[in-house]
Amino acid sequence: MTAIIDYGTGNLRSVENALKRLGAEYTVTSDTGIICSADRVILPGVGEAATAMKALKGTGLDRIIPALRQPVLGICIGMQLMCSRSEEGDTPCLGIFRADVRHLASPAVAAGEQIRLKIPEMGWNSIFRPGGESSCRLLAGIEDGSYVYYVHSYAPDICEDTAAVTEYGRPFSAVLARGNFFGTQFHPEKSGGIGQRILQNFLEMTGTCRQYPEK
């Protein structure tokens, strides 16, 4: 059974619909007991970083999520919360992925930028694995250059956990992976057949994964 974490910041309908289409068993919950005992956990993407982080802290999920040993997938803001910190509201995050989240038009990025970026990035953009092939299980069967659907104004930098990259103004982490933790900056639930395959890959992950090594 897959637990979709409901941390009260928005609508989880599209993630639910996607899991339904895949015939997956799931539950939408904020119950820490159910989350801890689920086979897989999805931290969906809704809202804004500072508010979302506050909501996680309010329920103790900020301590529970990093300790989970089953496969965990963060989507959009969900993945950003799993990073070190976010520029949005200058928010310290869960610190699972070793990346900072920055605005797409962050001054450090936009310097020298010739074309004006439309923000948020809204639409379909392509993903590439850094250095070609990668063994990330979430991306099994996904070809480089595949298009996925984005709606976001912030994105994680490239880091050692980056499993796929997208470029919009600058290259950013499209997919992050570390041990049992995965994240997508795009919305797989809205990304057609490619997104369905990515979710399917996640749903096929079972059991206790190797947890990421302690620093």
Add this chain to the structure above:
Amino acid sequence: MLAKRIIPCLDIKDGVTVKGVNFVGLRNVGDPVELAARYAGEGADELVCLDISATLEGRKTFASLVERIAEVIDIPFTVGGGISSAEDAGRLLLSGADKVSVNSAAVKRPELINEIASRYGSQFIVAAIDARQIDGRWTVTTHSGSRPTDRELFSWAREVVDRGAGEILFTSMDNDGTGKGYPCETFAALSDMLPVPVIASGGAGSIRDIADVLTTGKADAALAASIFHYGQISIPQLKTELSLLGIPVRLH
């Protein structure tokens, strides 16, 4: 690279798709759920459904239809028609819409855009603008172009974006339904001026027209109804040809 989006639009009245549909192999050509699934499967990048029901009963049917469509499609889903409050928008969000589009109601009461954007975010609201040229001035119109307002296209577009609209869907009522193409210069000026995506609508008669508005017209997306419904141009054919012209599109 961000792809240019191709967006089919379904006009729905009392739960049934209006406008003839020329698809082979559909059991019921008027069934919006089946059509939506068909378009998504063919590579549509997004789907728009507009409720043109005039009755309360028709509106109720639409809400349950939105729910059923959201269950079957795996691409972004925008709904519009009859949204005049943040509560209306919220109900559609709960039914599974990813975005709502507002048109006449915002012209009548511009604060509607602030209300929806502040509650659900700018990414949730598309401002649809219909305009036509009257004495050389792009005049915003309502009621399918029949009623001119005192608003001017560019200042109104700027205002709705300032109020929180995340995208602009612009239809030239001079071109809509004519199949003679888009006013590309106006689209380019709009796109250059605005910090949000511009969706071009109304006027496409050929693949060339769509290619033009996505390049010369600098539009981020093209929305069309008739050319897809009547089978003049299929989505896979359109996207393949756009790609051959060097326009970035998502191919299957």
